[in-house]
Amino acid sequence: MLRGVRFRDDKDFSGCSIFGMMNASGMRFTGAPMLTAIANMKERSNGLGGGFATYGIYPQYADLYCFHMMYSDEAGKSDCEEFLAANFSIEQAEIIPTSPCEGVGEAPLLWRYFLQPRENPAPACEIQDLDDFVVQAVMHINAVIDGAFAFSSGKNMGVFKGVGFPEDIGRFFRLDEYEGYIWVAHGRFPTNTQAWWGGAHPFNILDWSVVHNGEISSYGINQRHLEMYGYTCTLFTDTEVIAYAVDLLVRRHGLSIEDMASVLAAPLWTDIDRMPPREKELHTALRQTYGSLLLNGPFSVIVSNLSQMIGLTDRIRLRPLVAGRNGDWMYLSSEEAPMHLVDDTLKDTWIPSGGEPIVFQVEDAVAVAQGEEMLSGVAPGG
Amino acid sequence: MKIEVDRRAGLPGVFTRKNGGIEINASQLHYRELNNMVKGAAAEGSREIVLDNVYGQRYIGSGIRKPVNIVVHGVPGNDLGAFMDGPNITVDRNAQDGVGNTMNNGVIVVHGRAGDIVAMGMRGGKIFIKGSVGYRAAIHMKEYRKHRPVLVVGGDTQDFLGEYMAGGMVIALGLGRENGAGIQAKHIGTGMHGGLIFLRGEVEEYQLGKEAAGAAAAEEDLARIRPYVEEYVGYFGGDADDILKSGFTKLWPKSSRPFGGLYAY
Numbered sequence: 232m233l234r235g236v237r238f239r240d241d242k243d244f245s246g247c248s249i250f251g252m253m254n255a256s257g258m259r260f261t262g263a264p265m266l267t268a269i270a271n272m273k274e275r276s277n278g279l280g281g282g283f284a285t286y287g288i289y290p291q292y293a294d295l296y297c298f299h300m301m302y303s304d305e306a307g308k309s310d311c312e313e314f315l316a317a318n319f320s321i322e323q324a325e326i327i328p329t330s331p332c333e334g335v336g337e338a339p340l341l342w343r344y345f346l347q348p349r350e351n352p353a354p355a356c357e358i359q360d361l362d363d364f365v366v367q368a369v370m371h372i373n374a375v376i377d378g379a380f381a382f383s384s385g386k387n388m389g390v391f392k393g394v395g396f397p398e399d400i401g402r403f404f405r406l407d408e409y410e411g412y413i414w415v416a417h418g419r420f421p422t423n424t425q426a427w428w429g430g431a432h433p434f435n436i437l438d439w440s441v442v443h444n445g446e447i448s449s450y451g452i453n454q455r456h457l458e459m460y461g462y463t464c465t466l467f468t469d470t471e472v473i474a475y476a477v478d479l480l481v482r483r484h485g486l487s488i489e490d491m492a493s494v495l496a497a498p499l500w501t502d503i504d505r506m507p508p509r510e511k512e513l514h515t516a517l518r519q520t521y522g523s524l525l526l527n528g529p530f531s532v533i534v535s536n537l538s539q540m541i542g543l544t545d546r547i548r549l550r551p552l553v554a555g556r557n558g559d560w561m562y563l564s565s566e567e568a569p570m571h572l573v574d575d576t577l578k579d580t581w582i583p584s585g586g587e588p589i590v591f592q593v594e595d596a597v598a599v600a601q602g603e604e605m606l607s608g609v610a611p612g613g
Numbered sequence: 614m615k616i617e618v619d620r621r622a623g624l625p626g627v628f629t630r631k632n633g634g635i636e637i638n639a640s641q642l643h644y645r646e647l648n649n650m651v652k653g654a655a656a657e658g659s660r661e662i663v664l665d666n667v668y669g670q671r672y673i674g675s676g677i678r679k680p681v682n683i684v685v686h687g688v689p690g691n692d693l694g695a696f697m698d699g700p701n702i703t704v705d706r707n708a709q710d711g712v713g714n715t716m717n718n719g720v721i722v723v724h725g726r727a728g729d730i731v732a733m734g735m736r737g738g739k740i741f742i743k744g745s746v747g748y749r750a751a752i753h754m755k756e757y758r759k760h761r762p763v764l765v766v767g768g769d770t771q772d773f774l775g776e777y778m779a780g781g782m783v784i785a786l787g788l789g790r791e792n793g794a795g796i797q798a799k800h801i802g803t804g805m806h807g808g809l810i811f812l813r814g815e816v817e818e819y820q821l822g823k824e825a826a827g828a829a830a831a832e833e834d835l836a837r838i839r840p841y842v843e844e845y846v847g848y849f850g851g852d853a854d855d856i857l858k859s860g861f862t863k864l865w866p867k868s869s870r871p872f873g874g875l876y877a878y
Binding site: 585 | 687707710729773799
């Protein structure tokens with residue numbers, strides 16, 4: 232069983248590495264600079280997990296949900312495909328192309344499916360809203376179907392991850408053959424949970440992806456709160472709750488990115504006390520309503536979707552994050568050096584304050600996300 | 614003569630000796646390889662070690678106990694100059710986290726910005742940062758008799774400056790702020806029990822940790838920080854008189870043993 236395959240962690244503490252790069256005009260570029268950048272922070276990971284999320288890679292199927300699947304065996308695959316066929320029209324099914332790569336051990340079966348939800352699905356799911364339907368389907372696969380794990384479920388985007396150093400995982404998945412306008416990467420150094428293929432970052436639901444450095448000591452209460460809204464945590468890794476919390480707060484409850492950040496990394500009460508009346512009322516209400524989604528513990532994260540790349544640290548910044556901007560090129564990174572390594576003309580870099588979201592926005596986001604604007608080009612460091 | 618090295622294509626590890634010094638192309642070198650070369654050069658008496666194409670290599674200059682000049686072209690990695698005892702390190706771009714971690718003696722000059730925990734546990738010597746620094750600068754900086762570390766920051770610091778600070782001195786010049794604006798950092802001097810912090814402009818009570826006290830710096834305080842401001846101006850330019858006359862706030866610990874009763878019954 233896929234979830235049974237674990238890799239021991241030697242408890243040699245360091246930190247994870249996170250790196251994000253985007254082009255605000257929606258110009259698509261290959262994963263080459265991402266491999267350079269994440270490999271530069273090799274000290275921060277220990278070979279027990281690496282992964283990437285990238286946006287804009289499937290423009291020919293931009294209106295279809297793309298599921299990336301891991302299967303431990305053919306039985307998991309056939310069970311899952313039966314479920315998919317009952318609930319979706321499968322427009323395309325294919326093996327995710329990989330190349331053998333030193334440093335990447337035995338991989339699960341890796342498949343991807345371009346899907347359109349059926350109007351009359353099987354009773355396991357109910358259609359209310361297409362996105363909700365897809366979330367239910369992912370939860371069902373990951374919690375119920377043995378040996379099958381959906382690790383990417385958005386449109387025109389994909390997650391690629393596994394056990395290994397991130398630059399090896401990137402070569403394994405041949406990321407220099409994909410072109411996206413937002414890329415995020417993660418090098419894992421698991422400290423609290425054991426490593427397995429599904430437990431590598433990014434964590435994804437719909438087009439939300441999260442890469443994370445830190446640990447979430449509030450995992451238990453966050454998980455219980457999210458369960459009330461139909462999110463089942465199945466991945467044995469604290470980061471999973473961030474992806475579901477962001478989906479709940481922004482997509483379903485309609486909060487702005489800033490308010491979402493104020494829930495996850497809420498201002499201290501002493502800061503709220505000094506706010507002007509309206510702001511004070513807002514932040515008090517957010518803390519009262521969403522207290523169970525406050526993320527306790529040290530973290531820096533990059534959250535991304537089809538139109539944004541967002542950096543956030545815990546409110547007292549117990550994990551590193553640096554931001555950079557050079558014209559249309561935007562960067563978020565655990566360390567300063569990799570940004571300069573890929574982009575030697577980069578001058579404008581800064582250290583975000585704790586709890587303050589750095590929101591990098593793609594212009595003409597709708598057209599770019601739907602693949603209508605198809606600019607491709609060479610990125611710095613590409 | 615400085616050798617022109619292609620920033621990407623140069624062969625890693627190639628070095629050139631000249632005038633009692635050595636120049637090393639650090640491109641793609643792992644920090645262990647690079648630091649072995651640097652330590653080797655320092656041990657055989659090189660007066661100057663120039664490092665080109667540095668991108669994120671950690672611990673540069675760490676543990677070296679000789680007064681050698683180390684010039685870093687690029688962005689050095691975390692813990693630059695950690696535990697060092699004597700070298701002068703100059704960086705032409707930004708530095709990362711942990712500059713001068715537990716350093717004992719020497720000088721670090723950064724012609725850019727630096728990250729979090731600059732001067733963490735610093736025990737002696739001086740650090741000059743041209744721009745701003747991140748969170749928790751001078752955390753647990755300490756002093757002993759004549760060993761009094763000094764950190765001078767040209768811009769501002771972020772929150773938790775001087776956390777658990779036990780000695781030494783921090784001076785933040787706040788250059789480049791909007792007119793009239795003060796430092797924005799909070800939780801300054803949380804747990805502070807030694808040393809002094811000087812911040813240009815005024816600081817509100819809510820910005821201080823409860824173990825720190827503050828008041829406007831007096832003439833004698835300004836005289837005390839003047840040599841360090843002049844040294845900063847010597848490295849990066851500016852006018853020391855202009856900086857000093859714009860007014861500083863001095864912060865000091867309310868108690869030398871704020872946690873003395875914590876575990877006593």
